[in-house]
Amino acid sequence: MTEVDLAFDEQEYLPAVAQDADSGEVLMLAYVTERALERSRETGYAHYYSRSRDELWKKGATSGHTQELSEIRVDCDGDAVLYLVDQTGGACHTGHESCFYRTVDGEAVGEQVFDPDDVY
Template structure:
């Protein structure tokens, strides 16, 4: 097993890409610190580090749109993690299934699946 302390963190953070285990759709890119990665490993639910709030957060803790961990992969340079997940609901806080819902021209090409203003 890879020791998470051996990963290459940049200012204490490592890039974390969430990908749907079934469809292989890239859902989001976020950051983890060691604690978020350890909680993810321990609970099998994705946890991230919020750079804006400067705090740990469990994906879906308020919306219910959790990411159940199927597998965690480490890239060759050990400076990024890939989370293969079973996504419940949408991954993006804007209401889209994926954070990658628009192309370079700004067209919305993704599927909006929930109202982000609704309290769940």
């Protein structure tokens, strides 16, 4: 499936960082399995693996806030991937543009772009 060796962990997961292809903003961190990565490559849209629901999911399947892939990169050790995406709507289920919308002190620094009660 892949041209490079990937170092999936013992549960067969690999961390995947989604980054806005235009702005460079880091949008979210999730996990992929080999199948999720395969689906992403086949469809051109970001797919992840939900560890809590134990299922493959397409980002935006319920919210419509999809991530169209621009490129998939692999880090030097092969133990993480970077999805460069064109984000439609917010990336975070809280309604924020990015999941990284607050500082460690709790200060909100990111923009809320939708009401999660209207989507989920």
